[in-house]
Amino acid sequence: MCSPKSMSWIMIPLILGFFIGSILVRVQVDVPTGVTTFNPTGSKGSALVVYHPGLSDFQEDVTRAFIEGLVEAGWRCDLTTASRRTPEKLDDYDLLVLGAPTYEWRPASPVKRYVERLGDLGGIPTALILTGGGSTARAASLFVELVQVANGTVIEMLEIWQGAPNEELHGIPDPLVIARRAGAELVLP
Numbered sequence: 702m703c704s705p706k707s708m709s710w711i712m713i714p715l716i717l718g719f720f721i722g723s724i725l726v727r728v729q730v731d732v733p734t735g736v737t738t739f740n741p742t743g744s745k746g747s748a749l750v751v752y753h754p755g756l757s758d759f760q761e762d763v764t765r766a767f768i769e770g771l772v773e774a775g776w777r778c779d780l781t782t783a784s785r786r787t788p789e790k791l792d793d794y795d796l797l798v799l800g801a802p803t804y805e806w807r808p809a810s811p812v813k814r815y816v817e818r819l820g821d822l823g824g825i826p827t828a829l830i831l832t833g834g835g836s837t838a839r840a841a842s843l844f845v846e847l848v849q850v851a852n853g854t855v856i857e858m859l860e861i862w863q864g865a866p867n868e869e870l871h872g873i874p875d876p877l878v879i880a881r882r883a884g885a886e887l888v889l890p
């Protein structure tokens with residue numbers, strides 16, 4: 702017979718493992734949403750912005766701040782999340798923006814799957830927004846590689862941290878100011 706004390710030594714790691722495992726699965730599941738258009742009369746060009754919302758609001762807030770910058774610069778933007786419902790026809794767009802949180806040193810899988818479904822990006826200028834706790838270097842190079850292999854032209858790789866000082870990368874601390882500035886200053890090749 703197991704004593705209650707020895708039972709708890711078995712149960713605690715099991716419960717912890719189940720909890721961690723369910724988070725690891727949950728963050729990688731597609732979150733389908735509709736398409737929201739910002740600045741429909743924007744004359745600079747049309748951007749398709751596709752992101753994966755994380756557990757917190759961080760990725761969405763950063764992505765929306767980037768859109769504010771694009772709109773400020775005159776872009777029309779369609780915003781949606783990465784799923785099987787995401788538009789896959791890029792002919793109507795001049796710019797693709799992909800936003801992904803970092804999970805286990807990789808960009809979130811729903812965004813990766815979306816790019817793989819697109820197949821050939823036809824050279825479209827692509828801006829990447831990668832959020833993370835503070836360790837994003839490996840995910841950033843995988844993100845760039847993912848898009849380049851699919852024949853996209855990476856014009857921006859924006860790493861923004863939730864749990865480490867952003868001054869190190871950007872000279873200013875506020876993630877939303879960084880994202881908005883990057884959107885406003887984005888230059889096409």
Ligand SMILES: Cc1cc2nc3c(=O)[nH]c(=O)nc-3n(C[C@H](O)[C@H](O)[C@H](O)COP(=O)(O)O)c2cc1C
Nearest residue numbers: 755756757802803804805806832833834835836837
């Ligand atoms: C399961 C899991 C794994 C993560 N792995 C990393 C990582 O490898 N590097 C990193 O910088 N941040 C990592 N993070 C932090 C998230 O990328 C960061 O909080 C993100 O900007 C927002 O995602 P969230 O809203 O899902 O927390 C991880 C977070 C979770 C939940």
